[in-house]
Amino acid sequence: MISSFLEQYMSTTLQCLKLLDAYLLYILLTRALQLSYCLLLRTFPFNSLLSGFMSCVGSFILAVCLRIEINPQNKGDFQGISPERAFTDFLFASAILHLVVMKLVS
Amino acid sequence: MAEPSALESKPKASAGGGGGGGGRAGSKAGGPGPGPAPLAGGLSQPAGWQSLLSFTILFLAWLAGFSSRLFAVIRFESIIHEFDPWFNYRSTHHLASHGFYEFLNWFDERAWYPLGRIVGGTVYPGLMVTAGLIHWILNMLNITVHIRDVCVFLAPIFSGLTSISTFLLTRELWNQGAGLLAACFIAIVPGYISRSVAGSFDNEGIAIFALQFTYYLWVKSVKTGSVSWTICCCLSYFYMVSAWGGYVFIINLIPLHVFVLLLMQRYSKRVYIAYSTFYIVGLILSMQIPFVGFQPIRTSEHMAAAGVFALIQAYAFLQYLRDRLTKQEFQTLFFLGVSLAAGAVFLSVIYLTYTGEWHQGWKYAKIHIPIIASVSEHQPTTWVSFFFDLHILVCTFPAGLWFCIKNINDERVFVALYAISAVYFAGVMVRLMLTLTPVVCMLSAIAFSNVFDTRNILDDFREAYYWLRQNTDEHARVMSWWDYGYQIAGMANRTTLVDNNTWNNSHIALVGKAMSSNETAAYKIMRSLDVDYVLIIFGGVIGYSGDDINKFLWMVRIAEGEHPKDIRESDYFTPQGEFRVDKAGSPTLLNCLMYKMSYYRFGEMQLDFRTPPGFDRTRNAEIGNKDIKFKHLEEAFTSEHWLVRIYKVKQLQNRETLDHKPRVTNILSKQKYLSKKVGSQGNYPTKVGSGLSGRW
Numbered sequence: 001m002i003s004s005f006l007e008q009y010m011s012t013t014l015q016c017l018k019l020l021d022a023y024l025l026y027i028l029l030t031r032a033l034q035l036s037y038c039l040l041l042r043t044f045p046f047n048s049l050l051s052g053f054m055s056c057v058g059s060f061i062l063a064v065c066l067r068i069e070i071n072p073q074n075k076g077d078f079q080g081i082s083p084e085r086a087f088t089d090f091l092f093a094s095a096i097l098h099l100v101v102m103k104l105v106s
Numbered sequence: 107m108a109e110p111s112a113l114e115s116k117p118k119a120s121a122g123g124g125g126g127g128g129g130r131a132g133s134k135a136g137g138p139g140p141g142p143a144p145l146a147g148g149l150s151q152p153a154g155w156q157s158l159l160s161f162t163i164l165f166l167a168w169l170a171g172f173s174s175r176l177f178a179v180i181r182f183e184s185i186i187h188e189f190d191p192w193f194n195y196r197s198t199h200h201l202a203s204h205g206f207y208e209f210l211n212w213f214d215e216r217a218w219y220p221l222g223r224i225v226g227g228t229v230y231p232g233l234m235v236t237a238g239l240i241h242w243i244l245n246m247l248n249i250t251v252h253i254r255d256v257c258v259f260l261a262p263i264f265s266g267l268t269s270i271s272t273f274l275l276t277r278e279l280w281n282q283g284a285g286l287l288a289a290c291f292i293a294i295v296p297g298y299i300s301r302s303v304a305g306s307f308d309n310e311g312i313a314i315f316a317l318q319f320t321y322y323l324w325v326k327s328v329k330t331g332s333v334s335w336t337i338c339c340c341l342s343y344f345y346m347v348s349a350w351g352g353y354v355f356i357i358n359l360i361p362l363h364v365f366v367l368l369l370m371q372r373y374s375k376r377v378y379i380a381y382s383t384f385y386i387v388g389l390i391l392s393m394q395i396p397f398v399g400f401q402p403i404r405t406s407e408h409m410a411a412a413g414v415f416a417l418i419q420a421y422a423f424l425q426y427l428r429d430r431l432t433k434q435e436f437q438t439l440f441f442l443g444v445s446l447a448a449g450a451v452f453l454s455v456i457y458l459t460y461t462g463e464w465h466q467g468w469k470y471a472k473i474h475i476p477i478i479a480s481v482s483e484h485q486p487t488t489w490v491s492f493f494f495d496l497h498i499l500v501c502t503f504p505a506g507l508w509f510c511i512k513n514i515n516d517e518r519v520f521v522a523l524y525a526i527s528a529v530y531f532a533g534v535m536v537r538l539m540l541t542l543t544p545v546v547c548m549l550s551a552i553a554f555s556n557v558f559d560t561r562n563i564l565d566d567f568r569e570a571y572y573w574l575r576q577n578t579d580e581h582a583r584v585m586s587w588w589d590y591g592y593q594i595a596g597m598a599n600r601t602t603l604v605d606n607n608t609w610n611n612s613h614i615a616l617v618g619k620a621m622s623s624n625e626t627a628a629y630k631i632m633r634s635l636d637v638d639y640v641l642i643i644f645g646g647v648i649g650y651s652g653d654d655i656n657k658f659l660w661m662v663r664i665a666e667g668e669h670p671k672d673i674r675e676s677d678y679f680t681p682q683g684e685f686r687v688d689k690a691g692s693p694t695l696l697n698c699l700m701y702k703m704s705y706y707r708f709g710e711m712q713l714d715f716r717t718p719p720g721f722d723r724t725r726n727a728e729i730g731n732k733d734i735k736f737k738h739l740e741e742a743f744t745s746e747h748w749l750v751r752i753y754k755v756k757q758l759q760n761r762e763t764l765d766h767k768p769r770v771t772n773i774l775s776k777q778k779y780l781s782k783k784v785g786s787q788g789n790y791p792t793k794v795g796s797g798l799s800g801r802w
Binding site: 101 | 330331332333334336337340341375378379382383386387389390391393394400403427430431435
């Protein structure tokens with residue numbers, strides 16, 4: 001079942017979407033790493049841990065949103081949002097997210 | 107009189123549009139119906155007028171809101187009122203004099219002696235920062251305002267901003283007209299005024315603005331699915347968190363909205379993007395406020411948001427997979443996923459009960475904590491407060507809610523949930539009437555706007571008069587009953603025979619006689635008076651009881667007064683003495699001109715499947731004479747609801763039709779004559795031409 005899914009995935013998705021998916025996978029791995037640190041070791045600098053964690057989750061969500069918005073299959077849902085606009089939104093949102101994360105880390 | 111003729115010479119559509127537009131421009135801006143097509147020329151651009159009008163109305167609403175809150179200041183002086191505002195003022199003063207970081211790290215040793223108070227960590231800084239910022243900006247521009255004055259007037263100024271954000275929100279939900287109404291309502295509604303007067307320097311003054319603005323941005327982001335709107339919503343949410351503890355309302359209402367959308371199968375990718383981004387960025391922003399700290403991930407008040415977040419991630423992922431896998435594979439995966447999730451939930455419940463995390467959150471057991479229960483603002487609300495705080499809006503608010511539910515879409519689900527939860531909370535605590543007030547204003551505005559929208563406005567009279575004005579000759583003469591004389595002269599600009607002055611009774615009697623006689627006699631009268639058009643009012647389609655058939659007997663009586671030999675009132679009644687228009691009505695009535703004009707073609711009209719065709723709604727009877735034909739009149743115009751009917755009087759015909767049948771020359775009669783002469787050959791013709799040659 002998984003192999004058929006992978007086959008279909010490889011053939012139907014666009015190149016740029018695959019790139020985004022690779023980025024998403026990377027974020028997921030980082031998050032798994034952080035979570036294991038949290039569970040296994042300690043939660044002392046709680047705000048740093050939290051900010052790091054939130055940063056991961058936030059970037060993940062934003063990348064997913066970007067992926068949804070630039071997918072040409074979803075054109076109907078998003079009138080008036082070109083891929084360029086979606087990317088600009090992504091940059092703007094990431095900037096805000098990382099600003100706040102920086103604040104929380106300290 | 108150049109102008110009216112110029113109007114006439116223009117084609118009908120544009121002149122009608124000009125007349126109609128002129129009539130409607132004075133009404134509420136941005137009216138719902140299709141506006142007239144934009145005419146050439148700058149000043150007559152309807153879109154321009156619309157935005158100018160909206161701007162003016164919003165400005166006036168702001169002014170009204172501001173002025174209505176100034177009573178105490180005008181009467182006494184510019185001073186802070188009540189209790190809580192004095193602490194807020196003192197903190198703002200500290201902020202203005204010592205700077206932002208000093209304020210955040212302020213340890214107040216002059217309160218709660220000898221314990222002291224950590225102000226920075228136990229206050230919602232939004233109010234102080236807002237006032238401090240305004241003070242700083244004004245002083246930078248060398249407008250030296252004292253911090254006390256900024257604090258006193260902050261709430262009235264922000265009430266104007268609340269009006270504007272309510273306008274924006276209602277416009278997203280319904281239309282511009284409703285938005286303007288909502289803005290006007292919230293500017294002057296007592297429930298909001300009482301907690302934001304000048305001098306009441308408290309959190310609610312800015313919090314309601316932040317609340318409405320955040321909701322507006324949320325609705326906008328759900329509608330567009332764009333990340334930038336969602337980020338703006340998060341920033342506004344951050345402002346709200348800094349301003350008031352009531353931010354918990356937002357962080358529970360928005361997940362509830364998303365959850366209900368999921369349940370209603372209105373899931374869409376826009377909702378997913380909007381909520382996921384909002385939750386994460388909003389969460390991390392809300393933790394910036396020291397007072398809030400790490401509560402958003404610890405306390406039970408915030409758990410709903412997290413739960414819905416997890417749910418929507420799972421849902422979206424499943425949707426994604428479903429598009430890729432076949433049904434069989436998807437089902438196995440689904441079962442696997444559900445069992446895993448169930449297992450995870452079970453484990454987490456065990457873990458949480460074991461560590462005691464559940465018990466942290468029962469903050470709403472207010473009846474068990476005396477200090478909280480003793481505050482007067484926390485008492486349950488009486489019905490009196492509902493009425494005094496909301497006045498008439500409390501009656502129209504359920505209607506607006508019903509309209510929203512009837513025409514449901516994603517954003518109206520939100521406002522319905524908002525309304526229901528606000529009503530519940532307002533019933534619990536008097537203080538929370540404040541959260542009910544904005545939504546009541548919005549829904550009442552929607553109700554009023556809908557009332558003005560629906561086409562219950564009947565404009566048949568003006569429709570008919572304008573038809574007369576544009577489609578008849580300038581010197582045409584219109585005959586009608588005297589009631590309508592002035593209106594015809596004024597709006598249709600035509601010559602009338604009789605009007606409301608009623609100075610000449612014989613003339614009115616002539617008109618009455620024409621209306622009461624049969625068509626031929628009436629035609630003679632109308633020819634003698636040079637009548638071109640006849641106008642009557644007929645209310646049988648809409649049930650209007652002031653029409654000409656109901657006035658008819660007066661026409662008869664007036665005519666009888668002058669012409670007693672021709673018109674007799676008793677002729678129009680049944681033998682039993684009733685005035686009836688159905689089959690049992692008197693034949694004189696069923697054939698008189700007024701009857702024919704009123705019911706021409708009405709016999710074919712079936713208004714309702716329960717009633718037969720030709721059912722007169724005013725007299726509640728099926729008409730007697732359905733097959734009406736005119737000889738000397740023809741129908742010229744009937745208005746939309748058949749209220750006004752206009753007939754044209756035909757000219758004399760070129761040839762008079764004969765009353766009798768033409769002569770027929772019959773061969774049969776000649777043969778009779780022949781057979782008598784020759785002999786009885788039988789009554790059949792042989793050879794006509796040679797009939798005289800005799801028998802051979």
